[in-house]
Amino acid sequence: MMNVKRNNAWLLLLLLLGSVSCIPQKELLYLQNKESVVDYPDADVITGKYILQPNxxxxxxxxxxxxxxxxxxxxxxxxxxxxxxxxxxxxxxxxxxxxxxxxxxxxxxxxxxxxxxxxxxxxxxxxxxxxxxxxxxxxGSNAYTILGEVKNPGQHKMSKDQITIFEALGTAGDLTPFGKRKDVKIVRPQPDGGYQTIIVDITDNEIVGSDKYYIYPNDFIYVRPIRAKQLGIGESFSLGVFSSLLALTLTIVTLTR
Missing domain, CATH: 3.30.1950.10 (wza like domain)
Known part of the structure; x- marks a missing residue:
């Protein structure tokens, strides 16, 4: 009976490790061919669509x-x-x-x-x-700001009048493994003083050539972290999490003796 309880405790540890110790590859891949539920309108030329603003x-x-x-x-x-x-x-x-x-x-x-x-x-x-x-x-002042889960956050100059979301992310050093690729937020100032919020899924191949594919001057881009970061998981499994799980398992083993 004790062996069964002990085996169950170790099985619990293995399940916990398997559930949180890695980030699924599907969450990291860009431009996947999948059935998109979003209708992406075709893009206009940025130089024709961007309305000039004060400053x-x-x-x-x-x-x-x-x-x-x-x-x-x-x-x-x-x-x-x-x-x-x-x-x-x-x-x-x-x-x-x-x-x-x-x-x-x-x-x-x-x-x-x-x-x-x-x-x-x-x-x-x-x-x-x-x-x-x-x-x-x-x-003459085409720049954007990017914060969150990118390797080089801050304000970056646009190398030309029209750049894509991937060029913007590339200039910022790409996303970290914790970046939420399905939920990249773009906050875009409007001529009337308001703001438009755009959500971009960069894992979806359908965004290419759409109105969400391009970055405008003065855009603010925010890359949210995925839940794995809140659990303390790094690119390799976090030693702190492993220690906590091991301590929990040993406690269970001790109590079941």
């Missing part, structure tokens, strides 16, 4: 057939400044009224504009001064 920076460069005129408009703000300052001379901040202050053209309001709209408004404002001008207008 955004725009990179604006004027190009004409006359190099001297181009240099004049592009260097007006910098003057004879140092080389380190000249690197920012194409940057224009959008103020709280959604205006940029452009040389000679003055205040240009970009309320409700995406990048193509902003480019057109700036070009219209420059017509009295430049008949034929080519403009380069792109985001």
């Amino acid at each position: 955004d920076y725009l990179f604006i460069q004027v190009s004409t057939f006359d190099p001297k005129i181009s240099e004049f408009f592009n260097s007006t703000r910098a003057g004879n400044t140092s080389q380190s300052t000249q690197s920012n001379m194409f940057m224009y901040m959008i103020d709280d009224h959604m205006d940029i202050d452009f040389p000679y053209a003055g205040k240009i309001n970009l309320q409700g504009c995406n990048l193509p709209c902003a480019k057109q408004k700036i070009k219209e404002a420059l017509k009295p001064f430049l008949k034929d001008a080519n403009l380069i207008v792109r985001m």
